[in-house]
Amino acid sequence: MNFDFRNYLKKYPDKNGYFGEYGGVYLPDDLAKALKEVDEAYKTIAHSAEFISELRRIRKEFQGRPTPVYHCKNLSQELGTTQIYLKREDLNHTGAHKLNHCMGEGLLAKYMGMKKLIAETGAGQHGVALATAAAFFGLECEIHMGEVDIKKQAPNVARMKLLGAKVVPVTHGLKTLKEAVDSAFDAYVKDYKNSIYCIGSVVGPHPFPLMVRDFQSVVGDEARSQFKEMTGYLPDAVVAAIGGGSNAMGIFSAFLEDPVDIYGVEPLGKSTKLGDHAASLTYGEKGIMHGFESIMLKDENGEPAPVYSVASGLDYPSTGPEHAFLKDIGRVKYEAITDDEAIDAFFKLSRMEGIIPAIESSHALAYALKLAKQEDNPGFVLVNLSGRGDKDMDYVLENYPDRI
Ligand SMILES: *Cc1c(COP(=O)(O)O)cnc(C)c1O
DSSP states (O other): OOOOOTTHHHHSSOTTSEETTEEOOOSOHHHHHHHHHHHHHHHHHTTSHHHHHHHHHHIIIIIOOSOOEEEOHHHHHHHSSOEEEEEEGGGSGGGBTHHHHHHHHHHHHHHHTOOEEEEEESSSHHHHHHHHHHHHHTOEEEEEEEHHHHHHTHHHHHHHHHTTOEEEEEOSTTOSHHHHHHHHHHHHHHTTTTEEEOOSSSOSSTTHHHHHHHHHHHHHHHHHHHHHHHHSSOOSEEEEEOSSSHHHHHHHTTTTTSSOEEEEEEEEETOSSTTSOOOHHHHOEEEEETTEEEEEOBOTTSSBOOOOOSSGGGOOSBOOHHHHHHHHTTSEEEEEEEHHHHHHHHHHHHHHHSOOBOHHHHHHHHHHHHHHHSTTOOSEEEEEEOBBSGGGHHHHHHHOGGGO
16 A cells, blocks of 8 residues: 555545545535535644644543553453453443534534534434533533434433533434434525534544544544553554544544554444444445435435344444545555454453443453464554443343343
8 A cells, every 4th residue: 555644634524525535515405505614614723823722621620531542451360462452432421432422513603603403313312412512511412313213212302401512302203313314404595693503422423533533533643642642552453433434534544643453343233234233444436425426325316225233323324534545555454343253352351440431432442352362463553442332231131131
Protein backbone atom coordinates (compact mmCIF):
# COMPACT_ATOMS: atom_id res chain seq x y z
CA MET A 1 0.00 0.00 0.00
CA ASN A 2 1.50 3.32 -1.08
CA PHE A 3 -1.09 5.58 0.46
CA ASP A 4 0.37 8.63 2.18
CA PHE A 5 -1.21 8.97 5.63
CA ARG A 6 0.57 12.14 6.65
CA ASN A 7 -2.03 14.75 7.58
CA TYR A 8 -4.76 12.23 6.82
CA LEU A 9 -7.28 13.80 9.21
CA LYS A 10 -6.80 17.21 7.56
CA LYS A 11 -7.08 15.84 4.02
CA TYR A 12 -10.16 13.67 4.56
CA PRO A 13 -12.93 14.38 3.99
CA ASP A 14 -12.37 16.90 1.19
CA LYS A 15 -14.31 20.17 1.28
CA ASN A 16 -17.38 18.55 -0.26
CA GLY A 17 -17.39 15.84 2.33
CA TYR A 18 -15.88 12.99 0.30
CA PHE A 19 -13.59 10.25 1.51
CA GLY A 20 -12.45 9.09 -1.92
CA GLU A 21 -15.70 8.18 -3.67
CA TYR A 22 -17.81 7.93 -0.50
CA GLY A 23 -19.67 10.54 1.51
CA GLY A 24 -21.11 13.76 0.09
CA VAL A 25 -24.56 15.28 0.48
CA TYR A 26 -27.50 13.65 -1.33
CA LEU A 27 -30.47 15.66 -0.11
CA PRO A 28 -33.20 18.00 -1.36
CA ASP A 29 -31.96 21.59 -1.80
CA ASP A 30 -33.51 23.06 1.34
CA LEU A 31 -31.94 20.43 3.58
CA ALA A 32 -28.60 20.68 1.78
CA LYS A 33 -28.65 24.42 2.35
CA ALA A 34 -29.29 24.00 6.07
CA LEU A 35 -26.39 21.56 6.35
CA LYS A 36 -24.10 23.94 4.48
CA GLU A 37 -24.75 26.45 7.28
CA VAL A 38 -23.94 23.84 9.90
CA ASP A 39 -20.75 22.98 8.01
CA GLU A 40 -19.65 26.60 7.92
CA ALA A 41 -20.47 27.16 11.57
CA TYR A 42 -18.62 23.99 12.50
CA LYS A 43 -15.49 25.03 10.58
CA THR A 44 -15.26 28.39 12.35
CA ILE A 45 -16.84 27.94 15.79
CA ALA A 46 -15.64 24.45 16.66
CA HIS A 47 -12.04 25.34 15.91
CA SER A 48 -11.99 28.45 18.09
CA ALA A 49 -9.87 28.33 21.25
CA GLU A 50 -12.92 29.16 23.36
CA PHE A 51 -15.02 26.27 22.02
CA ILE A 52 -12.18 23.82 22.41
CA SER A 53 -11.44 24.81 25.99
CA GLU A 54 -15.11 24.75 26.98
CA LEU A 55 -15.56 21.29 25.48
CA ARG A 56 -12.44 20.14 27.31
CA ARG A 57 -13.84 21.40 30.61
CA ILE A 58 -17.20 19.68 30.00
CA ARG A 59 -15.46 16.41 29.21
CA LYS A 60 -13.52 16.55 32.42
CA GLU A 61 -16.13 17.86 34.84
CA PHE A 62 -19.39 16.45 33.47
CA GLN A 63 -18.44 13.35 31.50
CA GLY A 64 -15.66 12.15 33.77
CA ARG A 65 -12.94 12.07 31.12
CA PRO A 66 -10.33 10.89 30.56
CA THR A 67 -11.68 7.37 30.80
CA PRO A 68 -8.98 4.86 31.77
CA VAL A 69 -7.16 2.26 29.73
CA TYR A 70 -7.22 -1.04 31.61
CA HIS A 71 -4.98 -4.10 31.27
CA CYS A 72 -7.02 -7.32 31.46
CA LYS A 73 -4.51 -9.35 33.46
CA ASN A 74 -6.70 -12.37 34.16
CA LEU A 75 -7.92 -12.69 30.61
CA SER A 76 -4.43 -12.17 29.16
CA GLN A 77 -2.93 -14.77 31.48
CA GLU A 78 -5.44 -17.33 30.24
CA LEU A 79 -4.71 -16.43 26.61
CA GLY A 80 -0.95 -16.95 26.98
CA THR A 81 1.03 -14.34 25.09
CA THR A 82 -1.40 -11.67 23.85
CA GLN A 83 -2.07 -8.84 26.30
CA ILE A 84 -5.58 -7.36 26.09
CA TYR A 85 -6.16 -3.73 27.02
CA LEU A 86 -9.52 -1.95 27.11
CA LYS A 87 -10.31 1.71 26.50
CA ARG A 88 -13.06 2.12 29.09
CA GLU A 89 -15.76 4.15 27.31
CA ASP A 90 -18.22 2.25 29.50
CA LEU A 91 -17.08 4.63 32.25
CA ASN A 92 -17.98 7.73 30.23
CA HIS A 93 -21.09 9.45 31.68
CA THR A 94 -24.29 7.64 30.56
CA GLY A 95 -22.27 4.47 30.00
CA ALA A 96 -21.07 4.68 26.41
CA HIS A 97 -19.07 6.71 23.92
CA LYS A 98 -22.15 8.35 22.33
CA LEU A 99 -22.14 11.27 24.76
CA ASN A 100 -18.77 12.38 23.31
CA HIS A 101 -20.34 13.61 20.08
CA CYS A 102 -23.68 14.60 21.61
CA MET A 103 -21.92 17.07 23.93
CA GLY A 104 -19.96 18.44 20.97
CA GLU A 105 -23.13 18.80 18.89
CA GLY A 106 -24.95 20.42 21.83
CA LEU A 107 -22.15 22.91 22.39
CA LEU A 108 -22.13 23.78 18.68
CA ALA A 109 -25.91 24.34 18.79
CA LYS A 110 -25.47 26.62 21.77
CA TYR A 111 -22.77 28.68 20.02
CA MET A 112 -24.92 28.88 16.88
CA GLY A 113 -27.76 30.28 18.98
CA MET A 114 -30.06 27.33 18.29
CA LYS A 115 -32.87 26.43 20.67
CA LYS A 116 -33.54 22.80 19.88
CA LEU A 117 -31.78 19.51 19.18
CA ILE A 118 -33.57 17.09 16.82
CA ALA A 119 -32.69 13.47 16.17
CA GLU A 120 -34.05 10.02 15.53
CA THR A 121 -33.26 6.98 17.60
CA GLY A 122 -33.62 3.24 17.09
CA ALA A 123 -32.89 1.39 20.31
CA GLY A 124 -32.89 4.68 22.19
CA GLN A 125 -29.19 4.92 23.13
CA HIS A 126 -28.58 7.95 20.93
CA GLY A 127 -31.82 9.55 22.11
CA VAL A 128 -30.80 9.22 25.76
CA ALA A 129 -27.31 10.63 25.12
CA LEU A 130 -28.74 13.57 23.19
CA ALA A 131 -31.44 14.25 25.80
CA THR A 132 -28.63 14.33 28.38
CA ALA A 133 -26.72 16.91 26.33
CA ALA A 134 -29.89 18.98 25.84
CA ALA A 135 -30.58 19.03 29.59
CA PHE A 136 -26.99 20.10 30.24
CA PHE A 137 -27.10 22.95 27.73
CA GLY A 138 -30.67 24.00 28.54
CA LEU A 139 -31.87 23.23 25.02
CA GLU A 140 -35.14 21.68 23.87
CA CYS A 141 -34.85 18.16 22.54
CA GLU A 142 -37.09 16.30 20.10
CA ILE A 143 -36.46 12.62 19.50
CA HIS A 144 -38.24 10.82 16.66
CA MET A 145 -38.78 7.15 17.31
CA GLY A 146 -40.74 4.41 15.55
CA GLU A 147 -43.81 3.23 17.43
CA VAL A 148 -42.51 -0.33 17.34
CA ASP A 149 -39.21 0.73 18.95
CA ILE A 150 -41.04 2.83 21.56
CA LYS A 151 -42.84 -0.34 22.71
CA LYS A 152 -39.62 -2.39 22.76
CA GLN A 153 -37.45 0.19 24.51
CA ALA A 154 -39.64 1.43 27.34
CA PRO A 155 -36.80 2.15 29.82
CA ASN A 156 -34.95 4.35 27.30
CA VAL A 157 -38.17 6.18 26.40
CA ALA A 158 -38.71 6.85 30.11
CA ARG A 159 -35.10 8.09 30.46
CA MET A 160 -35.49 10.51 27.56
CA LYS A 161 -38.70 11.90 29.05
CA LEU A 162 -37.15 12.17 32.51
CA LEU A 163 -34.33 14.19 30.96
CA GLY A 164 -36.90 16.54 29.45
CA ALA A 165 -36.96 15.39 25.82
CA LYS A 166 -40.10 15.20 23.70
CA VAL A 167 -40.41 11.75 22.14
CA VAL A 168 -42.28 11.90 18.81
CA PRO A 169 -43.85 8.53 17.85
CA VAL A 170 -43.50 7.68 14.15
CA THR A 171 -46.51 5.74 12.98
CA HIS A 172 -46.02 5.16 9.25
CA GLY A 173 -44.35 2.34 7.32
CA LEU A 174 -42.60 -0.28 9.42
CA LYS A 175 -42.57 2.21 12.34
CA THR A 176 -38.86 1.68 13.04
CA LEU A 177 -35.54 3.47 12.50
CA LYS A 178 -35.83 4.20 8.77
CA GLU A 179 -39.15 6.03 9.16
CA ALA A 180 -37.83 7.81 12.25
CA VAL A 181 -34.93 9.20 10.17
CA ASP A 182 -37.38 10.58 7.57
CA SER A 183 -39.57 12.07 10.27
CA ALA A 184 -36.62 13.75 12.01
CA PHE A 185 -35.35 15.18 8.68
CA ASP A 186 -38.85 16.58 7.99
CA ALA A 187 -39.02 18.25 11.39
CA TYR A 188 -35.56 19.71 10.88
CA VAL A 189 -36.34 21.19 7.44
CA LYS A 190 -39.37 22.92 8.92
CA ASP A 191 -37.39 24.49 11.74
CA TYR A 192 -33.75 24.69 10.69
CA LYS A 193 -33.40 28.33 11.71
CA ASN A 194 -33.97 27.38 15.35
CA SER A 195 -32.73 23.84 15.58
CA ILE A 196 -29.89 21.54 14.74
CA TYR A 197 -30.13 17.96 13.60
CA CYS A 198 -27.84 15.70 15.60
CA ILE A 199 -26.90 12.44 14.04
CA GLY A 200 -25.94 9.43 16.14
CA SER A 201 -22.83 8.17 14.36
CA VAL A 202 -20.28 8.92 11.61
CA VAL A 203 -23.06 8.49 9.05
CA GLY A 204 -25.43 10.80 7.20
CA PRO A 205 -24.60 13.68 4.87
CA HIS A 206 -21.54 15.93 5.25
CA PRO A 207 -20.57 17.47 7.69
CA PHE A 208 -21.80 14.79 10.14
CA PRO A 209 -19.20 12.08 9.40
CA LEU A 210 -16.48 14.71 9.89
CA MET A 211 -18.00 16.34 12.98
CA VAL A 212 -18.77 13.11 14.77
CA ARG A 213 -15.30 11.71 14.01
CA ASP A 214 -13.68 14.86 15.36
CA PHE A 215 -15.79 14.85 18.53
CA GLN A 216 -15.07 11.14 19.07
CA SER A 217 -11.33 11.46 18.38
CA VAL A 218 -10.83 12.24 22.07
CA VAL A 219 -11.14 8.46 22.59
CA GLY A 220 -8.15 7.67 20.40
CA ASP A 221 -6.06 10.64 21.51
CA GLU A 222 -6.45 9.67 25.15
CA ALA A 223 -5.97 5.96 24.52
CA ARG A 224 -2.82 6.38 22.44
CA SER A 225 -0.98 8.41 25.07
CA GLN A 226 -2.34 6.33 27.97
CA PHE A 227 -1.23 3.13 26.29
CA LYS A 228 2.26 4.48 25.60
CA GLU A 229 2.58 5.65 29.16
CA MET A 230 1.51 2.26 30.54
CA THR A 231 3.59 0.03 28.30
CA GLY A 232 6.21 2.20 26.62
CA TYR A 233 4.93 1.05 23.23
CA LEU A 234 2.11 1.48 20.76
CA PRO A 235 -0.36 -1.43 20.58
CA ASP A 236 0.18 -3.98 17.80
CA ALA A 237 -3.53 -4.02 17.03
CA VAL A 238 -6.52 -1.79 17.73
CA VAL A 239 -10.04 -3.28 17.57
CA ALA A 240 -13.51 -1.70 17.66
CA ALA A 241 -17.09 -2.72 16.88
CA ILE A 242 -18.84 -1.12 13.90
CA GLY A 243 -22.47 -0.02 13.90
CA GLY A 244 -22.46 3.31 12.10
CA GLY A 245 -18.80 3.45 13.01
CA SER A 246 -18.37 6.31 15.50
CA ASN A 247 -16.64 4.59 18.42
CA ALA A 248 -14.39 2.91 15.85
CA MET A 249 -13.46 6.17 14.07
CA GLY A 250 -12.89 7.72 17.48
CA ILE A 251 -10.20 5.26 18.44
CA PHE A 252 -8.86 4.53 14.91
CA SER A 253 -8.26 8.22 14.14
CA ALA A 254 -5.26 8.39 16.49
CA PHE A 255 -3.52 5.34 14.98
CA LEU A 256 -3.96 5.75 11.22
CA GLU A 257 -0.43 7.08 10.73
CA ASP A 258 1.13 4.46 13.03
CA PRO A 259 2.47 0.97 12.27
CA VAL A 260 -0.56 -0.55 14.02
CA ASP A 261 -2.99 -3.12 12.60
CA ILE A 262 -6.55 -1.83 12.79
CA TYR A 263 -9.67 -4.02 12.83
CA GLY A 264 -13.32 -3.01 12.55
CA VAL A 265 -15.75 -5.69 13.71
CA GLU A 266 -19.17 -6.04 12.11
CA PRO A 267 -22.12 -8.02 13.45
CA LEU A 268 -22.62 -11.34 11.64
CA GLY A 269 -25.80 -12.04 13.64
CA LYS A 270 -27.34 -15.46 13.05
CA SER A 271 -25.93 -16.29 9.61
CA THR A 272 -24.50 -14.88 6.37
CA LYS A 273 -28.00 -14.81 4.82
CA LEU A 274 -29.34 -11.32 3.98
CA GLY A 275 -31.61 -10.28 6.84
CA ASP A 276 -29.75 -12.38 9.43
CA HIS A 277 -26.84 -9.97 9.96
CA ALA A 278 -25.73 -6.33 9.64
CA ALA A 279 -22.22 -6.84 8.21
CA SER A 280 -22.64 -4.12 5.61
CA LEU A 281 -18.98 -3.63 4.64
CA THR A 282 -18.41 -7.38 4.40
CA TYR A 283 -21.45 -8.19 2.27
CA GLY A 284 -22.75 -4.86 0.99
CA GLU A 285 -22.37 -2.84 -2.21
CA LYS A 286 -22.07 0.79 -3.15
CA GLY A 287 -25.19 2.86 -2.73
CA ILE A 288 -26.87 5.99 -1.41
CA MET A 289 -29.07 6.13 1.67
CA HIS A 290 -29.97 8.69 4.36
CA GLY A 291 -28.24 11.43 2.34
CA PHE A 292 -24.77 9.90 1.83
CA GLU A 293 -22.90 7.45 -0.38
CA SER A 294 -21.29 4.42 1.21
CA ILE A 295 -21.40 0.64 1.15
CA MET A 296 -24.76 -0.77 2.14
CA LEU A 297 -26.92 -3.86 2.30
CA LYS A 298 -29.69 -3.64 -0.28
CA ASP A 299 -32.84 -5.69 -0.78
CA GLU A 300 -34.01 -6.88 -4.23
CA ASN A 301 -35.48 -3.42 -4.95
CA GLY A 302 -32.24 -1.61 -4.16
CA GLU A 303 -33.68 -0.25 -0.91
CA PRO A 304 -31.85 -0.56 2.44
CA ALA A 305 -32.23 -4.22 3.46
CA PRO A 306 -33.67 -5.35 6.77
CA VAL A 307 -30.79 -6.13 9.13
CA TYR A 308 -30.36 -7.98 12.38
CA SER A 309 -27.89 -8.22 15.26
CA VAL A 310 -28.22 -9.30 18.87
CA ALA A 311 -26.67 -5.89 19.59
CA SER A 312 -29.31 -3.33 18.65
CA GLY A 313 -26.66 -0.58 18.47
CA LEU A 314 -25.02 -2.38 15.55
CA ASP A 315 -28.00 -3.15 13.32
CA TYR A 316 -27.70 -0.50 10.65
CA PRO A 317 -27.69 -1.44 6.94
CA SER A 318 -24.69 0.76 6.11
CA THR A 319 -21.63 2.30 7.76
CA GLY A 320 -19.99 5.68 7.68
CA PRO A 321 -18.38 6.62 4.35
CA GLU A 322 -14.94 6.86 5.94
CA HIS A 323 -15.03 3.17 6.81
CA ALA A 324 -15.88 2.28 3.20
CA PHE A 325 -12.86 4.35 2.16
CA LEU A 326 -10.49 2.88 4.76
CA LYS A 327 -11.57 -0.57 3.62
CA ASP A 328 -10.92 0.19 -0.06
CA ILE A 329 -7.44 1.59 0.58
CA GLY A 330 -6.67 -1.35 2.85
CA ARG A 331 -5.84 0.62 5.98
CA VAL A 332 -8.47 -1.05 8.16
CA LYS A 333 -9.48 -4.71 7.99
CA TYR A 334 -13.16 -5.40 8.51
CA GLU A 335 -14.12 -8.73 10.07
CA ALA A 336 -17.39 -10.15 11.34
CA ILE A 337 -18.37 -11.78 14.63
CA THR A 338 -21.54 -13.83 15.23
CA ASP A 339 -24.11 -13.30 17.98
CA ASP A 340 -22.86 -16.43 19.74
CA GLU A 341 -19.21 -15.34 19.69
CA ALA A 342 -20.17 -11.91 21.05
CA ILE A 343 -22.28 -13.43 23.83
CA ASP A 344 -19.41 -15.75 24.83
CA ALA A 345 -17.11 -12.71 25.10
CA PHE A 346 -19.79 -10.90 27.14
CA PHE A 347 -19.78 -13.68 29.74
CA LYS A 348 -16.02 -14.06 29.68
CA LEU A 349 -15.22 -10.42 30.43
CA SER A 350 -17.89 -10.24 33.14
CA ARG A 351 -16.60 -13.35 34.87
CA MET A 352 -12.86 -12.86 34.49
CA GLU A 353 -12.44 -9.11 34.89
CA GLY A 354 -15.52 -7.83 36.70
CA ILE A 355 -16.59 -5.71 33.74
CA ILE A 356 -20.01 -6.27 32.15
CA PRO A 357 -19.62 -5.02 28.57
CA ALA A 358 -22.30 -3.85 26.14
CA ILE A 359 -23.09 -6.63 23.64
CA GLU A 360 -21.97 -4.18 20.92
CA SER A 361 -18.54 -3.87 22.52
CA SER A 362 -18.46 -7.65 23.09
CA HIS A 363 -18.14 -8.03 19.30
CA ALA A 364 -14.81 -6.18 19.40
CA LEU A 365 -13.61 -8.19 22.37
CA ALA A 366 -14.61 -11.46 20.69
CA TYR A 367 -12.46 -10.57 17.70
CA ALA A 368 -9.51 -9.66 19.95
CA LEU A 369 -9.83 -13.11 21.55
CA LYS A 370 -9.72 -14.64 18.06
CA LEU A 371 -6.58 -12.69 17.18
CA ALA A 372 -4.96 -13.94 20.38
CA LYS A 373 -5.54 -17.53 19.29
CA GLN A 374 -3.88 -17.12 15.90
CA GLU A 375 -0.41 -18.56 15.41
CA ASP A 376 1.16 -15.16 14.66
CA ASN A 377 -0.82 -13.47 17.41
CA PRO A 378 -0.21 -9.82 18.25
CA GLY A 379 1.52 -8.92 21.53
CA PHE A 380 -0.59 -5.94 22.58
CA VAL A 381 -4.24 -5.56 21.57
CA LEU A 382 -6.20 -2.44 22.46
CA VAL A 383 -10.00 -2.91 22.35
CA ASN A 384 -12.44 -0.02 22.45
CA LEU A 385 -14.95 -1.02 25.11
CA SER A 386 -17.61 1.31 23.73
CA GLY A 387 -20.20 0.83 26.48
CA ARG A 388 -21.42 -0.98 29.55
CA GLY A 389 -23.78 -3.93 29.54
CA ASP A 390 -26.37 -2.96 32.14
CA LYS A 391 -28.80 -2.19 29.32
CA ASP A 392 -28.42 -5.77 28.07
CA MET A 393 -29.15 -7.55 31.34
CA ASP A 394 -32.85 -8.16 30.68
CA TYR A 395 -32.06 -9.73 27.31
CA VAL A 396 -29.32 -11.93 28.75
CA LEU A 397 -31.44 -13.05 31.71
CA GLU A 398 -34.28 -14.00 29.42
CA ASN A 399 -32.18 -15.81 26.82
CA TYR A 400 -29.29 -17.31 28.80
CA PRO A 401 -30.66 -18.00 32.30
CA ASP A 402 -28.55 -21.17 32.62
CA ARG A 403 -25.30 -19.25 32.07
CA ILE A 404 -25.80 -16.91 35.02
C1 LIG B 1 -24.46 2.82 19.53
C2 LIG B 1 -23.41 1.94 20.06
C3 LIG B 1 -22.44 1.34 19.21
C4 LIG B 1 -22.48 1.47 17.72
O1 LIG B 1 -22.35 2.75 17.22
P1 LIG B 1 -21.03 3.25 16.47
O2 LIG B 1 -21.42 4.53 15.86
O3 LIG B 1 -20.65 2.21 15.47
O4 LIG B 1 -19.98 3.39 17.50
C5 LIG B 1 -21.44 0.58 19.78
N1 LIG B 1 -21.37 0.38 21.11
C6 LIG B 1 -22.27 0.93 21.96
C7 LIG B 1 -22.13 0.67 23.42
C8 LIG B 1 -23.32 1.72 21.46
O5 LIG B 1 -24.21 2.25 22.31
